Amino acid sequence: MTTRGIRRKKSYLVDAKIAVCGQKSVGKSALTVRFLTKRYIGEYDHQADKVHKHEILVDTEAVLVEIWDTCMFDENDSISSKAEALAWCDGLLLVYSINDRDSFNFIKKVKQELQNSDTPVLLIGNKADLIHLRQVSTEEGEILAKDFDCKFYEISAAEQVHQVSDAFLDLCREILQAKRKSKQSFIDKIDRMLGGARYYSRGKSDSAIQKE
Numbered sequence: 001m002t003t004r005g006i007r008r009k010k011s012y013l014v015d016a017k018i019a020v021c022g023q024k025s026v027g028k029s030a031l032t033v034r035f036l037t038k039r040y041i042g043e044y045d046h047q048a049d050k051v052h053k054h055e056i057l058v059d060t061e062a063v064l065v066e067i068w069d070t071c072m073f074d075e076n077d078s079i080s081s082k083a084e085a086l087a088w089c090d091g092l093l094l095v096y097s098i099n100d101r102d103s104f105n106f107i108k109k110v111k112q113e114l115q116n117s118d119t120p121v122l123l124i125g126n127k128a129d130l131i132h133l134r135q136v137s138t139e140e141g142e143i144l145a146k147d148f149d150c151k152f153y154e155i156s157a158a159e160q161v162h163q164v165s166d167a168f169l170d171l172c173r174e175i176l177q178a179k180r181k182s183k184q185s186f187i188d189k190i191d192r193m194l195g196g197a198r199y200y201s202r203g204k205s206d207s208a209i210q211k212e
């Protein structure tokens with residue numbers, strides 16, 4: 001999915017900023033690394049929040065995807081860091097672990113924070129390979145996704161490659177769609193303003209025409 005062959009100036013690329021959020025150890029880094037490198041390495045650096053940048057193809061469109069692998073919604077995070085993260089990102093990948101009820105409840109709390117946000121969201125129930133340790137049913141995940149009005153994937157970063165990729169790509173598509181929509185409404189707004197101006201100037205030049 002990477003676009004090494006694409007030779008374009010970065011400034012020409014559409015960008016999609018994704019914040020991956022969820023409680024500690026739900027697999028945020030594992031999912032991000034799986035998407036970007038197709039690899040699963042098992043242990044990840046938990047130190048600092050990282051922004052990964054990568055060029056990908058979303059359908060036929062070259063996109064510069066930036067992924068912030070962060071715990072920003074962790075209980076200890078301040079409101080301002082959440083606000084900062086929300087202001088930064090174009091889309092949120094909310095992750096819980098199917099073998100950890102707390103991580104699911106945590107995402108439910110996040111929903112309240114997002115009440116007034118129209119940021120595109122996608123919900124992932126990770127660690128689907130740990131079925132014998134399951135604490136959150138698939139139906140519960142589906143119901144929460146319905147609540148968010150978003151897509152839902154129950155996947156395993158440890159065992160799946162394409163499904164992880166599909167989840168990120170779906171969110172990218174939603175982000176691009178939202179961006180197009182807001183760009184269009186901006187153009188419409190300008191058009192209405194210019195339409196008014198054109199109407200006014202036509203009126204002015206009309207007035208220069210000598211009346212018979």
Ligand SMILES: Nc1nc2c(ncn2[C@@H]2O[C@H](COP(=O)(O)OP(=O)(O)OP(=O)(O)O)[C@@H](O)[C@H]2O)c(=O)[nH]1
Pocket residue numbers: 023024025026027028029030031041042043044045046070071126127128129130155156157158159
């Ligand atoms: N069985 C299984 N283990 C997983 C999966 N995804 C991640 N893990 C493991 O879960 C642990 C935590 O994964 P991370 O990706 O570091 O989780 P994180 O959410 O980034 O953690 P923090 O950086 O502490 O917030 C690691 O030991 C991973 O190997 C999965 O799909 N299945």
